[in-house]
Amino acid sequence: MDTNRPLLRSRLANERLHTMIPGGAHTYAKGDDQYPEDLAPVISHGRGAHVWDVDGNEYIEYGSGLRSVSLGHAHPRVLAAVRRELDRGSNFVRPSIVEVEAAERFLTTVPTAEMVKFAKNGSDVTTAAVRLARAVTGRPMVAICRDHPFFSTDDWFIGTTAMSAGVPAATTELTVTFPYGDLAATEDLLNRHEGRIACLVLEPATQQDPPPGYLAGLRELADRHGCVLVFDEMITGFRWSAAGAQGLYGVVPDLSTFGKALGNGFAVAALAGRRELMERGGLRDSRDRVFLLSTTHGAETHSLAAAMAVLDTYVEEGITARLHALGERLAAGVREVASGMGVGDHVVVRGRASNLVFATLDENRQPSQRYRTLFLRQLLAGGVLAPSFVVSGALDDADIDRTVDIVAEACAVYRKALDCGDPTPWLGGRPVKPVFRRFV
Structure with a gap:
């Protein structure tokens, strides 16, 4: 220059x-x-x-595409997969067979999840996890890790930031925070709001590995207090291991969200989790239905083809x-x-x-x-x-x-x-x- x-x-x-x-x-x-x-x-x-x-x-x-382009720009294997789909059409009135293949590939790579639903961006899938947690627990409040910088563009999170203009105070009051790595503080929060917190939302790891026993301790706290444990794996997904941080540390959340590296720059994100919870947004559950995720472009075939190529490349090429x-x-x-x-x-x-x-x-x-x-x-x-x-x-x-x-x-x-x-x-x-x- x-x-x-x-x-x-x-x-x-x-x-x-x-x-x-x-x-x-x-x-x-x-x-x-x-x-x-x-x-x-x-x-x-x-x-x-x-x-x-x-x-x-x-x-x-560095930091390509805000960490989304982890294989490099115009990666030949990803582009070849995308090109194969472009001439076949990108969006239909019914699911494409590519949706079946992409879901199978994802769940094979992230075996700690039992079901997956794709969307276009991380905010949508993380908000869907919060909505689902509220539905299954019947509780209004969300607890987020205050040491992690971003979870969603939606009101439940943005209301907690310095750019909260336009977010009703009543919405912000339903989101509380806990510090990363401090189980005692988190337990105190759960006790103070006993029976009102639907979920704990956090990145499983950030600049350092979690303290020994921390994630397992959160898992135990969530189970004991009846709330849903949500791992935001937007960054840790694939960069920590092909199966995300949950695969590396061996602690299984109830729900997890993936994006960024999943598409190598193509727009694709995923909500994954336990079948028992995910089915509440499906057609095989007799309880009140949850409007989980419904996005017109969530299953565009070329983006799902990109995701499959990324998953294969991560696994096969280390x-x-x-x-x-x-x-x-x-x-x-x-x-x-x-x-x-x-x-x-x-x-x-x-x-x-x-x-x-x-x-x-x-x-x-x-x-x-x-x-x-x-x-x-x-x-x-x-x-x-x-x-x-x-x-x-x-x-x-x-x-x-x-x-x-x-x-x-x-x-x-x-x-x-x-x-x-x-x-x-x-x-x-x-x-x-x-x-x-x-x-x-």
Whole structure:
């Protein structure tokens, strides 16, 4: 990337985006406020682990598609599966045989689930899990893990965030929170709201493995208090193991939700779980029916074909192990150069190797959006597009080594800013901002 050449076409495209699309993107995490001022590239195309913007600049990309493109862009095996279905039609008035095949493939890969229903996005399937839990328990309240950043765009969750405008207070009051890893606090919450909490909703793991016995303890608490245990496996699904975190840690939830990596960029998500619960949304149960999931495009054949190709690729090619190996190489390299530049306590790599993030800390070792801006700006200047360090299977050792070299250069600038006590001269404009905030 030529750092002396502004992203003229990207800037113009961003202006057009904001004119027509609220926020300038269809996902807040992709907004240009998440990037340094005038350095938010608009993408033209991608292949493997590389993307090109509309100005012709090439980048090594991390966190592809908000973790959804874990095999790499335009993966040949996935595209071949999609192309086979495109000429056969994508949506019909009755289920396609592809729906049978996709369900069988999913349940074979995730054997802890007994039934599955597909949709287009994670919010829909997670909200369906909440609705089902409320129906089967007859209880109104939802308990979510407060240490996990996102569960759904729907009111039951968004009402708990800083962007709660438009959500009735009565709805928000039905959602309570519990801390990750603290069984005693969770039990206290269940006791305080005895007989009113329908479900516990959490990611089974995030930056670290769960404490020993924690997930099993949650399973026991849910059983004892009569509530439904829901694992949000949007991120852990496939990146932790082909069968998700539940397959890795050996604790079976009542319901679980999958998405992101499932389609390698194609829109597909899944609600999976115990037959006894899932059938409440079917045609073979005599009790009050639950409007579980009913989406016109939930079973588009090309997306389900993509999901089957992804599942096969993960299992047959050992993708999870590859993601871990790539992540370990990247984490080791970044830590080494950050330490060598004297910023090892300020540029910090965290998380499971297949799901790495980085923290940018100030002089007092506190999280800093200004130092994040400095760091992102230097990465972009070197041709690395990295809102996180989440790897895809398309990266190779040369990509990782190049990234580490660019990080080293960024850390040298970071050290200068720390020595000055002020990163402002290196920001190039306003700092990047958190997604969840009350005002623009």
